[in-house]
Amino acid sequence: MRVFEGLDQVENAIGEHLGFSDWMEITQERVDAFAEATGDHQWIHVDPARAAEGPYGSTIAHGYLTLSLLPVLGADVMDIRGFRMMINYGLGKVRFPAPVRVGSRIRAGVELASLERTPSGAKLTSVVTIEVEGGGRPAVVAEAIRLMVE
Template sequence: MRVFNGIDEVEKAVGEPLGHSDWVDITQERVDRFAEATGDHQWIHVDPERAATGPFGGTIAHGYLTLSLLPVLGSQIFTLDGFAMRVNYGANKVRFPSPVPVGSKVRGAAEFVSLERTAKGANLVVKYTVEIEGAERPALVAETIVVLVP
């Protein structure tokens, strides 16, 4: 895991790969809990019997479940110290190139894309790529924005 202390250290790392997280199991239980939390009970996620004959050959994780894993995956890749506060501001771009089959494993990779200094600190754009073990295409590619307040 990479540790960055302050805006200057973060800025120096812009453009370089930061590494990978551990693999995370995508279980039916995780998918079902996400469906319960969000109210998204679409059969491709929560009905293994019906999904077995569907377009993916089984249940798949919600795209937003994959997106919601970014905090845990990112925390295994890097940490930002020396700030009074870090706030998620949003995302510039989120894409889901491949479905995540239940029973697969995913991991994250991260890169600092840009850092814009502001009067109150900085806006950091982080590109995440969530890979599926054994798959050619990623499950998720997203650029998130974090406000860093020293």
């Protein structure tokens, strides 16, 4: 884990790949809970028997479920200190190049892409790439923007 103490340290690391999170298994229980929370009960996510006959041979995680794991996976990679508040500000470009099969493990790699100073702190953009263990293409590539208030 990379620890940053204040804005100057973060700014000095722009352009660096900070490393990877721990691996996280994607379970059917997590997928089902996400389906319940969002109302997205498409069979490819929640019907293992039907999905076994589908294009991926098993159920897959919702793309937005995988995307929603950015904060928890990113917390394994970096800890930014010295701010009164940090909040998710939004996303830039987001892509879902490959599915995440239930039972597989994912992890996130984080690169600090840019920092824009503001009167109250800064906006930090990180490129987060979620990969599937043993997979060829990433499952998610997203520009995550965090507002950091001093």
